[in-house]
Amino acid sequence: MAAKRLQQPANKLPLFFISFFIIMFCIGVFFDEPSRVLEQAWQICLSCIGIG
Amino acid sequence: MEFFRNWFQAAILVLTNASWTFPFSRSLYQGPLKVLCSPGLNCYSCPAATVACPIGALQQLLLSVRMTLANGQVYVGFYIIGSMGFLGAIFGRMVCGWACPFGFMQELLYKIRSPKFTILRPLRYIKYAILALTVVILPLVAINDFGMGLPWFCKFICPAGTLEAGIPMLLLQPDLRQIIGTLFWSKFTLLILFIGWSVVASRPFCRTTCPLGAFYALFKKAKMIRLTLDESKCTQCKECHSICPMGVKFNESPDDGECITCMRCMNESCRFGAIGIEIGGLPVQASDIRRKKTAP
Numbered sequence: 001m002a003a004k005r006l007q008q009p010a011n012k013l014p015l016f017f018i019s020f021f022i023i024m025f026c027i028g029v030f031f032d033e034p035s036r037v038l039e040q041a042w043q044i045c046l047s048c049i050g051i052g
Numbered sequence: 053m054e055f056f057r058n059w060f061q062a063a064i065l066v067l068t069n070a071s072w073t074f075p076f077s078r079s080l081y082q083g084p085l086k087v088l089c090s091p092g093l094n095c096y097s098c099p100a101a102t103v104a105c106p107i108g109a110l111q112q113l114l115l116s117v118r119m120t121l122a123n124g125q126v127y128v129g130f131y132i133i134g135s136m137g138f139l140g141a142i143f144g145r146m147v148c149g150w151a152c153p154f155g156f157m158q159e160l161l162y163k164i165r166s167p168k169f170t171i172l173r174p175l176r177y178i179k180y181a182i183l184a185l186t187v188v189i190l191p192l193v194a195i196n197d198f199g200m201g202l203p204w205f206c207k208f209i210c211p212a213g214t215l216e217a218g219i220p221m222l223l224l225q226p227d228l229r230q231i232i233g234t235l236f237w238s239k240f241t242l243l244i245l246f247i248g249w250s251v252v253a254s255r256p257f258c259r260t261t262c263p264l265g266a267f268y269a270l271f272k273k274a275k276m277i278r279l280t281l282d283e284s285k286c287t288q289c290k291e292c293h294s295i296c297p298m299g300v301k302f303n304e305s306p307d308d309g310e311c312i313t314c315m316r317c318m319n320e321s322c323r324f325g326a327i328g329i330e331i332g333g334l335p336v337q338a339s340d341i342r343r344k345k346t347a348p
Contacts, residue, residue: 021141022138028134037089041109042080045206046221048206050240051231
């Protein structure tokens with residue numbers, strides 16, 4: 001049974017997606033997106049929470 | 053395992069809302085951790101929130117994308133989608149089952165003794181429409197004269213925002229109570245409806261409305277950690293149907309997008325070792341886990 005399990009082809013799709021999204025993340029960092037996210041997260045957007 | 057999962061959920065709730073100085077500061081946490089995306093739905097306008105909500109942050113970037121591009125700034129959501137996608141490709145909706153504060157709250161509400169009802173399966177597709185429309189398309193397309201859109205999901209739907217940010221901010225800053233109107237009360241009503249629904253049905257927001265859950269569900273066949281079914285051991289007893297908090301019929305659809313990998317079917321219902329867990333392609337069968345439990 002153990003041998004049979006080892007013969008199963010590994011699903012490489014998760015690795016592809018992990019690599020893809022890490023690259024995407026790095027592109028975001030390259031364009032300084034985190035500073036924009038931080039800027040927005042520090043401010044309270046009243047209309048976003050249903051006030052005002 | 054369920055006990056451990058509940059404590060893990062509580063730990064994530066506390067860690068993502070760890071800024072308890074807000075009763076004195078009466079404002080939001082403004083530290084560097086807020087650059088990180090919360091794995092689950094957790095409003096970053098919550099006074100205690102220490103991390104950013106990916107859905108809120110993504111909408112904010114998309115609604116102002118015309119203006120930022122015109123200024124030569126490429127803020128189109130790579131960082132946010134990269135963060136969400138990275139977690140999705142590893143965990144999929146396991147994040148919903150283990151690391152979402154709003155999901156945890158719904159689970160606690162469901163423990164209240166009351167008549168329980170199922171949720172119609174077609175309602176699950178609403179959340180994909182909400183993700184596409186209110187998080188991506190409308191903030192991009194429905195713009196005002198200045199080229200700015202609205203955060204449609206946060207503004208008109210998100211009950212987590214009302215609970216974690218709207219109500220606390222009204223308590224902390226009494227002046228704000230003068231400017232609340234129909235929008236707040238409609239969102240408040242929606243929150244009450246979801247709270248009531250969570251008492252009588254399991255995780256209704258996650259199953260019907262959550263755009264973050266919809267995004268993670270896209271990785272149902274491409275996630276690193278997943279539950280697997282050994283059809284040779286499955287007796288079709290259907291015990292996994294009744295225990296699943298998400299209404300998944302695991303023996304019929306093991307790659308169901310609704311599965312939050314809470315592992316209750318594996319640990320609490322399947323007596324035949326038919327359900328196992330696979331991590332990075334390496335199967336760890338339920339029977340192996342039980343053996344490890346009993347090993348000295």
